[in-house]
Structures are given as structure tokens and as C-alpha cells.
Amino acid sequence: MPNSPSDRPGAPRRVTVQRKGPLLMEGPVEVELEDGSVVSSDRFRVALCTCRRSRRYPWCDTSHRDRA
16 A cells, blocks of 8 residues: 555655755656666655755755855
């Protein structure tokens, strides 16, 4: 039995947009980068970097956070 709606074949994936943060997406996902290469994650939720500061781009490493 599926654990979430996105576990069903053909079901839409949920993407959560945050004002000052990454895109949160239900996984697993494949991301095609500008150079045509593809990276994947089989995690149940992934954070995609939108600020491009991440050392692990396209995955978010919280580099967008203000440092005290």
C-alpha cells in the first residue's frame, strides 16, 4: 500500500516553495543540470538549492541561511 499520494504510479510530485530557502520536493527525484548531466536522489524528500551557494549543488546544504 502506498505511503503517500506520490507513491502511486503517475501521481504528481509535491514541490514546496519557500521564500528564503530551497525547493522541497518529494522524492525520489532525478535532476537534469545545465550541462545535460543527471543527478538523482532516492530520499523521500529532497531540498533543491535555488540560491546556487550550495557546495553540493543542486542539493541544498543550507548555505542560504544568514550567518550570525
